[in-house]
Every structure is written in structure tokens, then in C-alpha cells.
Amino acid sequence: MDMHSTGRPQDRPEDALAGAARPARVLVVEDEPDLVEVLSGALRYEGFEARTAGDAATALALAREFRPDAVVLDWMLPDADGLEVLRGLRAELAAVCVLFLTARDAVEDRIAGITAGADDYVTKPFSLQEVLARLRGLLRRAGLARQPDDGERIVVGDLVMQEEAREVTRGGEAVELTRTEFELLRFLMRNPRRVLSKAQILDSVWSYDFGGRAHVVELYVSYLRKKIDAGRTPMIHTVRGVGYVLKPEPR
Template structure:
């Protein structure tokens, strides 16, 4: 069954370009040029991935992303914007975006990112064993993708869960940002390691009950290490 991609873009020429290239690759495509309409379609149509422009009539992409994450809709989101400012990228990722691409862009690059995100989500969903990892106040069920802190369920996006799983499976080892980009995002971000830092920050907010003794430690100038609380 082909994956369903929702393209939320109010510039018709860009929406047509994206849709054409997605359909050429065998994807089913839904479109919307209005933020409020897009939000309702996301809720009812349940796409497998969303390509979400930031500047939209009705409701902007930031608010759409924030609302669907608040509603625990964990569909992967690629933020799309003409703005290449660092602050815009960070905000999009902090609100729950999995990736961020700026206009103008290569259709080939966009398709590669779509495929990479879908591939990573599928790998997480196909975890065959009922493996539960428990340490201190944190419990991760790798088959149901459920995470609990102090017995309370914590909602993670697919990318956050995959990042957490990778860090836990390499517990005690220092992993570089470049390695995380390669292993968790599955393609070259052209050195844009800021996306790793933003996702780590979001993970810490959700799973670290004691910031003074965090599970995810920063190794300055190198990367990160997962260490269970003492």
C-alpha cells in the first residue's frame, strides 16, 4: 500500500511541483493551501507524513505543528519555509517538526528526506521483540513504543523515540552529533547538527525528572552520552 503524504502549501506552483514529484515516486498525495483546513484534514485523513509550509493563511505551520503534537498526533513532519534563519529552524523543530527544509529546494532532496523519514518510522514500528528497558524512573517498551517516567506515560514523536532508543542501546558510549545524524536521520544534513541539539533538548524536557542528574549527558565538543541516574 502506498504511503499517504499531505502537502500543506499555499503557493500553487510549489504545491503542484511537490505533488507531481511525490506521485511520480508512487506516493498518494493530499493537499491543502489553508492552515485551518489542513488541520482538519490531518485529524481525519491521518496521513503517513506531512510536508508543512510555515507561512499559511488561516493558521501558520508553527501552530499546526504545535497543535497536532499537543493532540498526540505523532505523524512525521517536514517543515518547509522560505526563511533560512537559525531561529526559524529551531522553533519549527522545538514545536515538534522532524526536519526542516528551505526554499528553493531540489525535488530530489525533498523526496530523499521523505523516504528517509518514512523508512526510519517503519523500522521503529517493526521492532519484533517485546523488549522493555527499565532504569531508575524511566521505562521504555520498544514494541509498543511507550515511554514512562515515574509510571506516567510520556508522549514522544517518532523521531524522539528513535533517538532515545539509539542512545539507550549505546548506553555509556559517547556518540557524536554526526553519527546521530547518520544513524537516526538516515541521510546527510550537510553538517546541520543543530537539529540533533534541538531534539536532545526536547527529549530532556520529557524524560529527565532531575536536570541535575540527567539521563542524557552532554560531552562538550563531542556529542552525547546516555547514562542512567544513580
């Protein structure tokens, strides 16, 4: 299928420049649900626009629609191997950055991946921070890395976060937060109206080394509620048995 049969314009040099003004799009192709959840959650937390696919057919179809700037690609998929997907991606999106993620660490496998057109290679088990760092490096070299803006902010309803200045207001009133409270709120605000599990929050705010102590999430959510929701229409909601969601108050 021709990539341009969807009516989208062909990739042009100026498109890459325009991409720097928007979040980079990353497609995660992985068939392990837990790994997909961790990777996509971390990418969204870091400001990327992330989509996921669990098999080769879905990945190629989604690539045509989503037009990712980068793909995190598992080598072993239920319906094909990563090399086949890589060739399909390169045939239709020649400039896309591809990061292989696989348990296969033999030298000949690395050579095969790079020869087929992969830009980088990370083996399992991996460090999430290493994956993110390598992905940023690929996008930076491709001219697609988002540059921080001193005035950049996140807005959800009347809740406003100035990321660089690390300032938060609700309804125009300043809200004083600790470092951990700020990181927790940032994760919630980057995922508005999305139910986030305690495990997702632990992985993104406290990292893997925290030991999975979910009660800490409950404690810090209660701290945030006292500062964000006190005397106002609540924005932080508990979804019993699942996690938490941040929603702007209805108009």
C-alpha cells in the same frame, strides 16, 4: 475535536507495520498553487498517496480524515503560521512525520521549528529530489517506508507494467519501450484518469533542467501511442489546451 470521534481506531504499533504494505500517505500544506502542483505530482509519481491543503484550517481538518504518515508543511500560511499547525498536528497525530518547507533559514527559526516538534527542515528554493529524499528518510526511520517488491506492478485496464523488471504488456503482448518512454508511461499509469499538463509531465519525467520544452512531451506521447495504442482502442487521450490523460478502454 477528538481524532477518534470519527470512529477510526487509535494508532497502534501494528498499524505502522500494516502501513509498509500500502503507499505512505503524505499531506502537502502549502498555499502556492504551482508549488503544490509540483510537490503533489512528484509524490504521486514516486508512489505516495498525496493530498493537499492551502491553509491551516483545511490542513487540520484533512489530517483528521486522511490520517497522513507524513506532512510537508509550509511555515507561512494565510490563516496561521506553520508552528501553530504543527502543534495542532502533534496534538492529534503524535507519530506523524513533519517536514518543514520554508524560506526562513535563520538558525533561530530552525531551532523554533525543531523545538515545536518538526522532524526535518528544508529551505526554499529547494531541490525536489532533496525533499523526496528527506521525506523517505523520515518514513524509513518511522518504519513506514514502502519496500519495493520484485513482483510489484501497475495495472490500468489491459495495460500492465512490472516496475522492477521494467516490462510492459498490453493485452498480454509485450511492448518494447525506451527508458524515457517507460518513465513517461509510468507517470501516466500512476495517475490514471487524471489530466496531466505538459508542465507536470516535464517536471516529473525530464526534471526542471529540461527548459520547459513542451514539444518534447508531444513527441514522446506520439511515440507511446504508436506502441501502446496502435491497432487497439486508444488509452492515451489529448485534452486540448490542457494535457493528456490515460484511461482504460470501456468494457
